[in-house]
Amino acid sequence: MSATVSSRQTLDPAASARTAPGGGKGRNRAGRQLHGGKITYAVLILFTVGSLFPLVWTAIAASRTNTRLAQTPPPLWFGGNLFNNLDKAWNGANMGTALLNTTVVAGTVAASTVLFSTIAGFAFAKLRFRFKNILLMLTIGTMMVPPQLSVVPLYMMVAKLEWTDQLQAVIVPTLVSAFGVFFMRQYLSQALPTELIEAARMDGASSLRIIWHVVFPAARPAMAVLGMLTFVQSWNDFFWPFIALTQNGNPTMQVALTGLSRGYTPDQSLIMAGALLGTLPLLIAFVLFGKQIVGGIMQGAVKG
Numbered sequence: 001m002s003a004t005v006s007s008r009q010t011l012d013p014a015a016s017a018r019t020a021p022g023g024g025k026g027r028n029r030a031g032r033q034l035h036g037g038k039i040t041y042a043v044l045i046l047f048t049v050g051s052l053f054p055l056v057w058t059a060i061a062a063s064r065t066n067t068r069l070a071q072t073p074p075p076l077w078f079g080g081n082l083f084n085n086l087d088k089a090w091n092g093a094n095m096g097t098a099l100l101n102t103t104v105v106a107g108t109v110a111a112s113t114v115l116f117s118t119i120a121g122f123a124f125a126k127l128r129f130r131f132k133n134i135l136l137m138l139t140i141g142t143m144m145v146p147p148q149l150s151v152v153p154l155y156m157m158v159a160k161l162e163w164t165d166q167l168q169a170v171i172v173p174t175l176v177s178a179f180g181v182f183f184m185r186q187y188l189s190q191a192l193p194t195e196l197i198e199a200a201r202m203d204g205a206s207s208l209r210i211i212w213h214v215v216f217p218a219a220r221p222a223m224a225v226l227g228m229l230t231f232v233q234s235w236n237d238f239f240w241p242f243i244a245l246t247q248n249g250n251p252t253m254q255v256a257l258t259g260l261s262r263g264y265t266p267d268q269s270l271i272m273a274g275a276l277l278g279t280l281p282l283l284i285a286f287v288l289f290g291k292q293i294v295g296g297i298m299q300g301a302v303k304g
Contacts, residue, residue, distance in 0.1 A: 055279065061272035062086065069268050085273035089260060093274055094248065098256035099281065102235055105167055105252060109174050110231040114223050116176040121184025122215045126197055136185070142178045151243060158244060169244040170252070174234065180226050187222040188215070235282060253278040 063082035064075050089095060123129070124136050154173060163169040192215065200210045216223070238254040245251050247259045260267070260274045 058272050058276050058279070061269055062276045064269050066265075066267045066269050081269065082273070085269050086277060089270055089274040089277060092270070093256045093259040094251060095253075095256055095274070095277055098251045098253045099277075101167060101250055102253040102278075103281070105171055105241075106231050106234040108171050109234040110227045112175040113177055113180045113230045114227045117180030117184045117226060118188075118215065118219050118223055119211060120176070120181045121186075121188050122192070122211065122219075124181070124185040125189040126192060126194060136182075139178045139181055143182075147239065151240070154240075155243060164244065165246050165249040167245075167250055170237075170241045173240070174237075177230070180230065183226055184219060184222060188219055191222070192218045231285075232282065 059082070060075060060078055061069055062085050063079040065079070065081055068075055068079065120139075124132060158164060158169045163172075196214060196218075197210060200214050205213070236254065237252070241252045241255050242258065245255050247255055251259075257271070257274045257278060260271045
């Protein structure tokens with residue numbers, strides 16, 4: 001009789017939880033692990049407020065006058081000059097052309113970097129060829145060279161090609177990045193099974209067909225992350241576009257913003273309005289495509 005009761009308790013998890021000493025407490029402790037608790041939420045709220053403060057302060061400063069920003073204490077709430085300052089910044093810094101140019105440059109650079117980096121990362125991760133490790137080390141080694149060292153020869157090349165103040169001067173040198181190649185190589189070496197490639201080859205698939213139907217679907221989460229990072233980096237790039245482009249010709253957004261800081265006493269509210277105009281497209285993009293980007297990141301995390 002006792003053996004029958006013990007076997008029933010073993011087969012019934014609920015019964016064993018009720019009869020085990022501290023079973024309810026253990027279940028509660030396991031349940032509490034799914035929730036952060038008050039301290040965790042307080043820390044998350046603190047970091048969220050700290051992250052949003054620069055954007056909020058930019059909007060507040062853009063809605064004030066330069067005289068009010070120079071006073072102590074600084075304003076902590078919005079004023080009534082936001083749309084006036086936005087209009088002045090838009091018309092005074094060639095923002096329309098800059099916004100279009102920056103979208104073209106950032107979109108082209110992001111798409112080409114994702115494409116070429118995925119193909120090169122697949123080659124370094126899964127293909128066999130001579131000097132593969134040496135070429136990979138050389139590619140990674142270019143990341144250690146400061147970009148300032150390549151400015152003079154790069155500008156001489158651009159000037160010889162007569163690309164000065166043209167968008168190809170900032171697009172072509174950044175069509176692929178060493179970081180993108182290394183990033184995709186590391187991802188594909190784990191996320192793409194070698195057996196899947198061998199099966200595709202046995203079915204008669206060519207290398208281009210394998211890349212299109214096997215590599216790209218497997219690398220989609222990493223491609224989304226790399227595209228997002230590259231787009232943001234290209235959108236905020238200032239150093240090389242400031243050298244290759246002019247503010248009155250074909251400026252990008254960051255080059256156009258330099259036109260707002262000229263003069264003996266720069267208008268800080270106008271500069272903040274221009275910075276807000278340059279930030280809004282990125283915010284809109286994250287609002288529209290943030291769910292897909294996060295979903296891609298989570299999908300890659302589950303596969304990894």
